[in-house]
Amino acid sequence: MTKYNEELYRGERHWKEGEFDVFRSTHWSAPGCHNGCGLVYYVKDGVLDHVEGDPRAAFNQGRLCIRCLNQLEAIYGKDRVVHPMRRDPAKRGDDGAWEQCSWDEAYDLIEENVRRIQKDYGPESIVGLVGTGRDVNCQLALTCYIAFKTPNLACGFLTGDSCMLPRMAGTMITHGDCPVADMSQFSELRYDDPRYIWPEVCLIWGNNPIVSNGDGFFGHWIVDAMRRGGTKLVVVDPEVTWLAAHAEVLLQVRPATDAALAMAMINVVIGEDLYDHDFVEKWTYGFDELSERVKDWTPERAAEVCGIDAEDIRRAARLFGSARPATLQWGLATDAHANGVHEVHAIMALSALTGNLEAPGGMRMARLPWDMELSYSCGWKWLDPELQAKRLGNT
Template sequence: MSNWKWQEGEYEVVRTCTWSPPGEHPVGWSVLLYIKDGKLHHVEGDRKNPLTQGRVSIKFLELPAYNNSPERIIYPMKRDPKFRGDNSKWERITWDEAYDMIEKETRRVQKEYGPESIMTFIGTGRDLWHTVPKITFSAFESPNFNYPHNGWSCYGPRSSICVYVLGAGYPELDYATAFPEKRYDDPDYTLSKVALVVGKNPLVSNPDGLFGHALVDMMKRGTELIIVDPRATWLASRAKYFLQLRPGTDAALYLSMCNVIIDEDLYDHEFCDNWIYGFNEFAERCREYKPDVAAAITGVNADLIREAARYWATNKPGSMTWGLAVDQKCNGIQTATLVLLLCAITGNLDVPGGVLLGASDREAPTSWWGWDELDPEIQAKRIGAAEYPAVSTACSTTQPDMAMDAIMTDKPYPIKMTFTMSSNPIACPVADPQMVSKAMLRPDFNVFADLVMTPSAAAYGDLFLPVASSGEKDGLVGTHYGALTLFVAACVKGVQTGECKSDDEIMLDLGWRLNPSKFPWKDLHEFLTWELNGYGIEGTFDDLVNSETGFVTPPYEYEKYAYGLQTWNGEPGFGTPSGKVEAYCQRFVEWGDDALPYYEEPPYSPVSTPDLFEKYPFVLTTGARSWSYFHSEQRHIERLRDLDPWPTAEMNPADAERLGLKDGDWVYLTNMFGKCRQMLKVTPIVKPGVIMAKHGWWYPEKGPDDGGAGPFGVWDANINQLVPHNCYGKLGFGTPFKCMICNVEKAEGGPDFEPAWPKTNNYLEFCN
């Protein structure tokens, strides 16, 4: 019987590893696909995988409903740009016709305006985040690859800090991935005594390189938790220390914890003396944030700050995992720096049971893939690169806010063509989405590659390319996009739906059409083999598919900095100018910022804008993860929607009683930038004075044609309308998605519809 495909009664069974779409960043649940009559029938977790052990996210248990949904668009479609917003005008075409349109528009724009007038957009980061940059740089030959999340407020600040402060790959919790056979029981594995969980709810999100259940496994074996979060999550309720802070004040908390550790001589002298640059200057900065000072800023009790800091410093090894909340504030770069320094000064970096770090020898494709092929004159035209070198040095993208301004104003030059893959901008990542929707009407030609008609595609799309989902494609999944490769696994195609193609297939097709010399692979499997070998893994993609488990865990080396494995020149140290972890970051000085990490009050808060706060007297934080959804995906799946049917705003019972509101009321959330409507959830898990609003909401059953509530009702539900465009940190990173202010008012009622199954907006009618 095959290792990856076999017959089991009436079902053909295919073993694969999941990867977006549908969402969840690159973790890769190992699953078995049960296929009947050419369609995916049901999904089970693969118990033979030693990392997932049969566990699987509910999002992938509902993969049959997702893949077989009547809302899927399974053939290419086009619409004349003059009919944007009129969704009765879509018509089915062939792939050749679609590629002809793209090739024609690409050549026209390149000739009339220059290749820089083509801009691409990426969202959820499917297929290891390399497809869209390669299309941008090598096929379109443009420098303008764009992640349209204002202030690059997801992963960008954390990843950049790894470059500037650590000179190492992405940090992650040590949960025994290097010991796949015995895992936690391997005698060579060291269990973390404490895990610091920062701005993240991994049981729900399972992000990037961490299966959330791993924390529970470690807790059962004795690992204690320190949780930093404005919400009392399930993990927080079981933590040794729960630091429930005011949203946006994290940097003050970490400065204070570092102050306690240094002031009480609890830091790792050997590591600090040998491997931290600017430690003494950093210690002076920390002395400005005694626990009483931090308590007044954060709302966390001063004694609790002291106790948590002492526990972190004296219970080694300690590991850490951090999340999006670190990034989504104007002070995100500084916050991320301080989290790393909290790990560094206690000697917890890259030690057994400590914080894992990626090495510097990765050769697999990255988001810079193809950049070096561009002419330097074209590279110099990347939007925002000169103004924000901190963004352009670490990231291969434009500065997102400036890129959107360029579309709106034609400055520094017009953007005439866009290509959007795996992003739904006006429903999820962008601030001021109504402005963005208007801006995106300006390009001559807008292409979308996705699975269903989204509000963004409905509002301004001209060409729609149908994308294969998980279970419908061959590919690779690697944790942290390869920046910390805990494992690499094979995604195996089990079924074909319509004419859908994977992101990698679309990338290769466009490359062969537009610039074939930069796409030398004869087929997808040859490309996947090349990519696999770039991770240092021998053999072919088919070898990986046919292996016993379908995945590989590369050997992990601890303390790489001591053995020359963390630098490009092979010398001991970290890949920074000083060769050390930089508490005093020399690059920041060059770019006009403070070399030392600091706290900065959010731009709209009880402290920075007290007059506005009188009118909008709640601190607003957004984006808590849902078991059902990944950002704006999956609202059309019945059982997932039944679990989480409406956008909700969480409020503390004391606040609800004071305002005369009750659980289940519909409310308007308003501030000086915008308004949306959500259902109130009264719960003690949020701090008094804080509102936690869900993000990414739209209503597939509402209908695509733009009305007062926007396509699919997106303007009614989208919390990002309360977040300003062009509000980010000094280095170009971080927008306050998680630390705004708002008011709450009772609405007369909720939406004038109920979730409808099956859906009324069946896009298959456009494909007949």
């Protein structure tokens, strides 16, 4: 960073710069942002003029996506709801049914009805319906289980059923936690941390991270790895994205056939003795059964199912299986299949076979502090057992 930038992006939270008041902050934007990038806001006469990325922010290091660059429209859009709104039951369906109210009125109205329903019908009669909620799933679960005292929380709007939940289910069942690609984001020193190792290969599966920046993963980190660490890419995607165009191997699978590809890659990794024997022996179970199960899933069989070339499957499996470390960045496409959980299981088995779990530059477990959980079960164990027994679907 130059001396000019050191002065421009100084360390304090607020400073004056010519006609601007400048504020340093962090931002999550709706809908669907899960990151919290560092921003610098330039305000003139109480009105936001423009935003810039904060190069001092360890997370995004000054880079921004279109969500943050579009702050002016998001903040000053005429259709934005910025106050609590209360609906008159007598006017349901009318344009004038909604009227502005204060935060105190909104909270009082919620509390009044929650208390009434709990008293008259029991707390289990309240059902929490949520979407994906990646950055708030702990809070949503705690609100239901602890505040409302209901055992009933579900992805009732269906989005969560086909977005993140299959990955969560598959990884929690097989790993007990949520493995994510290690791009040094767990260290305040980032790439300067002496313990960090650049991944030799990054397998990008059903994800376009430099556009979506989903699940707390900032897509530019992969570009950093390519430029600074020489990381090679293997991309599984029907479309030719920017990252796919820079991949060593691009596997343009027929949609919803990813599980077959994963099985074939496991077939190659085991069949060509590319797996990490020490890790498999010490930290996995079911290896013999998996070896037997994938024998029929040859690259040729998977190539026919997936609509790709068998030799490309071998090349991808060899690259990923031989790399130490190798990492995986995946996305929504792995959730949105009828066999999503099974696909996740196979992909996770591939990471475990190659010994890249909890390895620098491999896959790290994203554990949360203060007994929080990266799942919709956060707070469940604190719920009264009698109420747990009343959960819908228990019988």
